[in-house]
Amino acid sequence: MFNDSLHTMTLSDDGSYTAYSKEYDEHYHSTKDGALYESLVKHIYPAFQIKKHQKEIVILDICYGLGFNTLATLYYHKQNSLNAKLYIYSPELDKELVDSLIDFTYPKEFEEFRDIIVSLSKDGFYNDDFFHIELFLGDAREYIKRFNDKFDIVYQDAFSPSSNPTLWTRKYFSDIKKSAKNNAVITTYSISLPTRLALYENGFNLYLNSGENYRSATVASMQELKEFKKVDMEHKISCNPDVSSLRD
Numbered sequence: 001m002f003n004d005s006l007h008t009m010t011l012s013d014d015g016s017y018t019a020y021s022k023e024y025d026e027h028y029h030s031t032k033d034g035a036l037y038e039s040l041v042k043h044i045y046p047a048f049q050i051k052k053h054q055k056e057i058v059i060l061d062i063c064y065g066l067g068f069n070t071l072a073t074l075y076y077h078k079q080n081s082l083n084a085k086l087y088i089y090s091p092e093l094d095k096e097l098v099d100s101l102i103d104f105t106y107p108k109e110f111e112e113f114r115d116i117i118v119s120l121s122k123d124g125f126y127n128d129d130f131f132h133i134e135l136f137l138g139d140a141r142e143y144i145k146r147f148n149d150k151f152d153i154v155y156q157d158a159f160s161p162s163s164n165p166t167l168w169t170r171k172y173f174s175d176i177k178k179s180a181k182n183n184a185v186i187t188t189y190s191i192s193l194p195t196r197l198a199l200y201e202n203g204f205n206l207y208l209n210s211g212e213n214y215r216s217a218t219v220a221s222m223q224e225l226k227e228f229k230k231v232d233m234e235h236k237i238s239c240n241p242d243v244s245s246l247r248d
């Protein structure tokens, strides 16, 4: 059984299951956008719109949770017959959750990845010709300090800034910036001004990720991205003079 004292499986509006965390009093995904759909439109599509032509793509998936962002990345790779080798690194604090994912009811789109789901849950590792995936059971804040100039893509998908603030601070994003390449793309569902400001204060440009049937999201990069509409941060700050980024 996946359900335990801390997690309950919940059906989301696109027909895929997500979970509710009693500890954080939050769902792992937007139940309105749908777990699989949210993962695709807020993380995988915008990131791969920029990076899909590379031969190797190195991804930091913050945090593994139910594994949707990692698994939807594999799904996108197969659907689009990409030749790139993907390297995915994903920290996750909750070992019991990762252990229990063997029993999670995933969408049919992930059926072909059953062996990968089991390997990741049992060994925290998977490798073949196209996919190299490593889970890290521990604190993401410590984990990201191991890397320098490494990641092409960062999926920033922690619980909300109000319930898990340490993964949204100015210093946290400074460590993310060091861990990532200068032309990395960061995707997140958060459109809150303090989150965008924490990125902006580290030199990131902010872009709006909006589309049909999902709540708007954010893309960030040190580089100029012509594919997305830029957020005018100076204007936002002048309209909200008391705003500040979260601090450690």
Ligand SMILES: C[S@@+](CC[C@H](N)C(=O)[O-])C[C@H]1O[C@@H](n2cnc3c(N)ncnc32)[C@H](O)[C@@H]1O
Pocket: 027, 028, 029, 039, 062, 063, 064, 065, 066, 067, 068, 069, 070, 091, 092, 093, 094, 097, 138, 139, 140, 141, 157, 158, 159, 164, 167
């Ligand atoms: C919103 S969920 C991630 C959802 C995930 N991306 C998915 O697609 O299923 C946030 C996750 O962050 C984990 N977490 C919270 N604080 C953490 C930390 N400091 N380091 C690593 N993981 C953390 C929680 O256990 C939870 O699984």
